[in-house]
Amino acid sequence: MKLVDQFARGLDAPICLTWELTYACNLACVHCLSSSGRRDPRELSTDECQAVIDELERMQVFYVNIGGGEPTVRRDFWELVDYATAHHIGVKFSTNGSRITPDRAAWLADSNYVDVQVSLDGATAEVNDRVRGAGSWEMAVTALERLHVAGVENAKLSVVVTRENVSQLDEFERLADRYGAQLRITRLRPSGRAVDVWDELHPTAEQQQVLYHWLLARGEQVLTGDSFFHLSPLGGELPGLNLCGAGRVVCLIDPVGDVYACPFAIHEAFHAGNVREPGGFVHVWRESELFTELRAPGAGGACTSCGFYDSCRGGCMAAKFFTGLPLDGPDPECVLGHGEELLAARAGEVPHSSVDHSRLTPRGRDCDESPLAGLDLVSMAAGSAKR
């Protein structure tokens, strides 16, 4: 049996997993995959987080990708990082850079087995801040500079590729080089708040071609989180695991301990259980109904008759789900254009997650603060209150 088929049937433990430690965030990126903003009062306590780490150690999970929200706003964040590495679990954490002080950068330079990923979605403030908010470019670049000065090698500059920044790939590379960082480019999925901006922000078919060849030319120099396997039919596989690992080799633990099939699938349809339940994370990973289903030999549906099915395997489950496409059909960004046809024909609303910790958003959650919040009281011109 091929290795990807072995992986598709699931492993006894994830290869790695994503752990969002908090929904609290000081930014409000329009494409936030976890609709973060406000802290959830049910957040796992320090003791509960340590118990999860103990379990991961017993399962021999090699490393965790920690995110959020902004994980560093948790008071016990650095303590948890120490606890994880002391228990043989490597840590890669994503940050917007706001808490990377010079002292913290020096601490990170001394830490083995900890990788910092600074998120930046534009090589220029103009492009970045439109998506991540005013001042966020400066914040991220300052963090990269501090890490570099402190002697951190190989910090990651982590970019979600969009229609607006795909023309800046070379600039991102130069920016990373300037700070001795490694570039990490990942796919924009229509998850969390991105469900509402994906249509306008995801790269066009022509841009996907450029992106694919740019990545192919760089090989293992540029990290991708193995997120572009849907582009394989353009001419061969990019380095990494080319399959959807959701519930099979990866998963997500959210800040309140809920386990989802992948970080881009925070929705009840992909909820497998909670680490607080009897049996803990191990039980969810090995026994949950959802994960068992995901590991069953799959029906590829409409895609199985396609000659490229072996290379893209139907693409990303979350991307299909949150664009309202059937899970056994093509990826919305299918390079043969089958996704676009379906997108054009789709009717009705796309699914929104009930898990939403956004602070007051431009979409208008009118009752969160005051009955007047979100209403445009100055100008009542049509459309001005939206986005």
Place this chain on the structure above:
Amino acid sequence: MNDGFDERRAWALPPTVSLRTEPFGALAYDFESRRLSFLKHPLLVRVVEALPGAATAAEACAAAGVSEGQRPPILRALAELAERGMIVERAA
């Protein structure tokens, strides 16, 4: 000359590499380089596990029950692991 893989020498996993056995073989992760490798056969895993206790890689193959016919692919795999730094030469 010290480059390349020599089955007549002694090998071991470096302290930064962990093995996790799986039905298909094993995952090997190097905490230093952050590289993940797949050992795609249980026999290869048995050989790698036998390396630290064997005077040579050839001896580890014998201890793991590698047949003559299985030797070439196993040695190729060991050479690949050596190239990736997942196994290193040690003093015999």
